[in-house]
Amino acid sequence: MHRFFMTGEPLNKDKIIIKGQDAAHIRVLRIRPEETVAVCDGKGLDHICRLIRADGREAELEIIKTEPSSAEPSVDCIIYAAFPKADKAESIIQKCVELGAAAIYFFPSERCVSRPDQSSVKKKEERWHKISEEAAKQSGRGVIPKTGVIDSFEKAVKQAADADLPLFLYEKETELSIASPLFEKGTSCKTVSVMTGAEGGFEPFEADQAKQAGMLLVSMGKRILRCETAPVAALSAVMLCTESF
Amino acid sequence: MHRFFMTGEPLNKDKIIIKGQDAAHIRVLRIRPEETVAVCDGKGLDHICRLIRADGREAELEIIKTEPSSAEPSVDCIIYAAFPKADKAESIIQKCVELGAAAIYFFPSERCVSRPDQSSVKKKEERWHKISEEAAKQSGRGVIPKTGVIDSFEKAVKQAADADLPLFLYEKETELSIASPLFEKGTSCKTVSVMTGAEGGFEPFEADQAKQAGMLLVSMGKRILRCETAPVAALSAVMLCTESF
Structure with a gap:
C-alpha cells in the first residue's frame, strides 16, 4: 500500500485533501479511485483511505479507518x-x-x-x-x-x-x-x-x-x-x- | 599504526619484503626507517615490524613480534x-x-x-x-x-x-x-x-x-x-x- 504524509489536519473526520507534490505523485503512481492508500499524520497515526478523486493538483480521500502506525519502534x-x-x-x-x-x-x-x-x-x-x-x-x-x-x-x-x-x-x-x-x-x-x-x-x-x-x-x-x-x-x-x- | 597485507610468505622468520603498490604506499605515507607498522598475513596473524629501508619499489621490514590479529571477531x-x-x-x-x-x-x-x-x-x-x-x-x-x-x-x-x-x-x-x-x-x-x-x-x-x-x-x-x-x-x-x- 502506498504511503503519504499529510500536512495539516483532516478536512473533517472522514475526509482528507492532499495537495502539492503528493497529489502529483498520486497521479504519477496511477492510483485509481476506489484504491486504498495510507495517509500518515506524521505523529504516529495512519489513516487508511479510499481515493475518491485525484487530478494531479488535488486528491480527495475518504478515511476508512485510523490506526497507530505499526512500524514505529517501541523505543x-x-x-x-x-x-x-x-x-x-x-x-x-x-x-x-x-x-x-x-x-x-x-x-x-x-x-x-x-x-x-x-x-x-x-x-x-x-x-x-x-x-x-x-x-x-x-x-x-x-x-x-x-x-x-x-x-x-x-x-x-x-x-x-x-x-x-x-x-x-x-x-x-x-x-x-x-x-x-x-x-x-x-x-x-x-x-x-x-x-x-x-x-x-x-x-x-x-x-x-x-x-x-x-x-x-x-x-x-x-x-x-x-x-x-x-x-x-x-x-x-x-x-x-x-x-x- | 599503519597496516599492510603481505602477499606470499615472509622471506625468513625475521624479515618481510613488500613490493608493488604497498611499497609505493609506504613511501607516500612517509614512513621512516625504525618506525613500526603492522604487516598482516591475511590469515589472522599480524607481524609487528620495524621498517629497515624503503625506496618506493621495495620495502624491507624486520619482524619484531607476531601475534593474532586482535580485531578479528570470534564468529x-x-x-x-x-x-x-x-x-x-x-x-x-x-x-x-x-x-x-x-x-x-x-x-x-x-x-x-x-x-x-x-x-x-x-x-x-x-x-x-x-x-x-x-x-x-x-x-x-x-x-x-x-x-x-x-x-x-x-x-x-x-x-x-x-x-x-x-x-x-x-x-x-x-x-x-x-x-x-x-x-x-x-x-x-x-x-x-x-x-x-x-x-x-x-x-x-x-x-x-x-x-x-x-x-x-x-x-x-x-x-x-x-x-x-x-x-x-x-x-x-x-x-x-x-x-x-
Whole structure:
C-alpha cells in the first residue's frame, strides 16, 4: 500500500485533501479511485483511505479507518553524529530513518573537518528533511524523524545525556561493550541516545565531558568503523535489544 | 599504526619484503626507517615490524613480534546478498568488511533487476576485492574477506544453510524476529550466515526453498529496509550477540 504524509489536519473526520507534490505523485503512481492508500499524520497515526478523486493538483480521500502506525519502534532512539565530510550525513539520515531513529542531529566536534556555515546549514537542513521524509515513506514509518544541527558539542552532550540510556561511542573505550548496557537495560528503556564521532573520532577531553554529563562511554569492538557506519550499526543494536526488530 | 597485507610468505622468520603498490604506499605515507607498522598475513596473524629501508619499489621490514590479529571477531559470519542495483554492492562490501564479515557473496534471485553477465562479473570481482582490501586495512581487520559471485540462488542457499545459524531475512516473516535465535544461540555459534534480498525482497517460493534447505526465516521488524541496509543491520546484530563488539 502506498504511503503519504499529510500536512495539516483532516478536512473533517472522514475526509482528507492532499495537495502539492503528493497529489502529483498520486497521479504519477496511477492510483485509481476506489484504491486504498495510507495517509500518515506524521505523529504516529495512519489513516487508511479510499481515493475518491485525484487530478494531479488535488486528491480527495475518504478515511476508512485510523490506526497507530505499526512500524514505529517501541523505543525513541535519537542519533547525534558529529558533522561528517561530503554527503555522508545524507546516508546516515537515510539509513537511520529506515532503522527507526526518532531523530538525527549533527553537531560540531574537535576533529570535524566539515563545519558548514550558517547559510549552508539552512540549505542542508531543507535537504535533510526531504531525505528523512523520503526514507520514512519508503520504509513505512509513522513519523518523519526530525533532522537538524545542534550548534555546539556541549549542547549536543547535554541533550543526549537526558535519555534513559545515553550511549557515547568512543573508540578508545576498551572495557565496556555497547552490548552490556543494551542487554541489561534494553527492554526497559523508553529513550536511548547514540552519539558518534566524525572521521578520526572524539578527543579524550570530549569523552570526559560526555562522561561528566552522565553518558556511558561504550565500545563497538576493535574494528575501526567509518563515521557513517557507526551510527547505523549502533542503532541496529539498539533496535535489536529493545524488541524493535 | 599503519597496516599492510603481505602477499606470499615472509622471506625468513625475521624479515618481510613488500613490493608493488604497498611499497609505493609506504613511501607516500612517509614512513621512516625504525618506525613500526603492522604487516598482516591475511590469515589472522599480524607481524609487528620495524621498517629497515624503503625506496618506493621495495620495502624491507624486520619482524619484531607476531601475534593474532586482535580485531578479528570470534564468529565467522558470511553475508549472501542478492545482486543489488548500481554500486550498492560496493557499499555492502565496504560496510560489512568493517563490521567483521568473513566473506560477502552476491547471487541472482527472482526479483533482481541487475544480473551482470560473465565479463562484467570478472571486472566487478576485481573491484570488489580491492574494496574489501581497502576496508580491511582501514578498519584493522586481520584478513581480507572474500568477495564474489555465486551463480545461482540454489547454490547460495545450499552454501548458506551450512552455517551453525543460517538466517534468511524475509520481509513477509511476521513471527520470528532475528533477535530470538541470536539471543538464544548467538554465543555458541561459530558460523552464521545472513541471506538478504534485492530491491523488492524474495519471492515466497524462494523463502520456501531456503526453509527446506534448513535456513531460519527471520524478520527485522516492520520497517522496510533497503537492500543495502539489511545486511549491515543484520551483521551488526550478529556481532552484538556473538560478543564481537
